[in-house]
Amino acid sequence: MLGCSPRKRKEAILPVEQNIQLDKSILDISVVAKGLNVPWEITWGPDDKIWMTEQHGEISKIDPETGDKKRILEIKEVWKDRTTGLLGMVIHPNIKEYPYVFVDYTIKNDKNIFSKLVRYTIQRDSLISPKTLLVIPGSSGHNGSRLAISPNGKLLWATGDAQKFQNAQNEKSLNGKILRLNIDGTVPENNPVKGSYVWAKGFRNMQGLTFSKNGLLYTSEHGDALEDEVNLITREGNYGWPNIEGVHDTEDEKKYAEKYNTIEPLLSWTPTIAPSGLTYYGSDNIPEWKNSLLLATLKARSLRVLKLNDDGTKILSDNIFLENEYGRLRGVCVSPKGDIYVSTSNKDWNPYSKPLESDDRILKISRANKISSAKVLKGKVASENTNIDNIDQLYSIYCGSCHKDDGSGVEGSFPALKGSSIVLGDKGNLIKVFLKGKKTENKPEQMPAFKFLSDEEGAAILTYIRTNWGNSAGAIQASEIKKMR
Structure with missing residues (x-):
């Protein structure tokens, strides 16, 4: 059985790619493994290996010293398409008494899509005896799917709204919720509603879930066109979606x-950053980051360090590291020693550019004694301001993740803006789509509404897409947008 007394051996020295300079500490960045295929979940295992799910359906272990990969399970019924596949995984922390690994993944029967939660038993280097704990409706997107074990041994499952927004507030639906289960799949007796798995509700698409050292539960969640969130979860809490996005800042939201006594996020981001994997950092190894949430981001292509106050109820600062250095970041975990491991996600369905031959990778961030690379990175404090004078940046922030910086789009998902009949055609139709959004039948992705942007910002973006990449249509004025609101 794994997890009792891992064999000690001399630590290998990984080549240092870059350094990070903090106030006092110097950090090394090394590549542990490369050539992976969308490592969706990474977690530190009881054998001092990095346990990993890859979206196409494999569970493997990575040796953090050598990068050697050993596959331990292939789940053949996994259905992978866009954001579906083999997703969340958690290992029970009391492995001697409960030698279990929990995973959730997407399956498809005929035209019906489901999210499936399964428990495996660890036996040496194998996962055996799969036990299905719960199956809920799924979708081609918004499946959430992070897992965590609470300090008192309960299993938490963060589910998405399955692209049916009203699921999040529907008491009879298990979508758009945090579910709380016993490890045998039964409903705990002390859940808020007798016989119900629901612990908290009102979520769109959570992609991060973690407990702090003092037992507080946090999530990271994708918003629509605005208000990505980090939330502190309370028993029976209502977090507002779809009636509220982020902070309660409109009259309808306040009412x-x-x-309904909804709860505001600890932090929200507009423009959105696409928050993904989330973990708590409580180690003394990197003192500047102690008592912080570490957040991997996809759209923002960065690692965020969210410093908490002493009791964990507020985020005091938001600092950005690795921005645009390694592409999309999906997962993050911490070793008992305090080293940090981050997985990239550049082979997923929505890359910013062509993946490198070395993608996808697992990076190691560790304490160093001295600077040992030619490139030294520093963090920066997140800013809420966007510069309307920098139109390239404005377009990239709000449109680039879907339609790409060169306007090429993603075939089958996000239409190209280059040469688009909607872009080059009637101004009124384009402004209407921009302000109100657009949903295409039989496609999971939809154009969100950008009415929250100012008339000036909207005019700048629309003019930019009408006059770039060979497009030669006329400019759009702020007054034209104001007239159509």
Whole structure:
């Protein structure tokens, strides 16, 4: 059985690619493994290996000293398409008494899509005796799917709304919720509602879930066109979606919040950053980051260090590291020693550019004694401001993740803006889509509404897409947008 007394051996020396300079500490960045295929979940195992799910359906272990990969399970019924596949995984922390690994993944029967939660038993280097704990409706997107074990041994499952927004507030639906289960799949007796798995509700698409050292539960969640979130989860809490996005800052949201006692996020981001893997950092190894949430981001292509106050109820600062250095970041975990491991996600369905031959990778961030690379990175404090004078940046922030910086789009998902009949055609139709959004039948992705942007910002973006990449249509004025609101 794994997890009792891992064999000690001399630590290998990985080549240092870059350094990070903090206030006092110097950090090394090394590549542990490369050539992976969308490592969706990474977690530190009881055998001092990195356990990993790859989206196409494999569970493997990575030796953090050598990068050697050993596959331990292939789940053949996994259905992978866009954001579906083999997703979340958690290992029970009391492996001697409960030698279990929990995973969730997408399956498809005929035209019906489901999210399936399964428990495996660890036997040496194998996972055996699969036991299905729960199956819920799924979708081609918004499946959530992170897992965590609470300090008192309960299993938490963060589910998405399965692209049916009202699921999140529907008491009879298990989508758009945090579910709390016993490890045998039964409903805990002390859940808020007798016989119900629901612990908290009102979520769109959570992609991060973690407990702090003092037992607080945090999530990271994708918003629509605005208000990505990090939330502190409370028993029976209502987090507002779809009636509220992020902070309660509109009159309708304030009324809903007062009526239903909804909870605001600890932090929200507009422009969105696509938050993904989330873990708590409580080690003394990197003192500047102690008592922080570490957040991997996809759209923002960065690692965020979110410093908490002493009791964990507020985020004091948001600092950005690795921005645009390694592409999309999906997962993050911490070793008992305090080293940090981050997985990239450049082979997924929505890359910013062509993946490198070395993608996807697992990076190691560790404490160093001295600077040993030619490139030294520093963090920066997140800013809420966007510069309307930098139109390239404005377009990239709000449109680039879907339609790409060169306007090429993603075939089958996001239409190209280059040469688009909607872009080059009637101004009124384009402004209408921009302000109100657009949903195409039989396609999971939809154009969100950008009415929250100012008339000036909207005019700048629309003019940019009408006059770039060979497009030669006329400019759009702020007054034209104001008239159509």
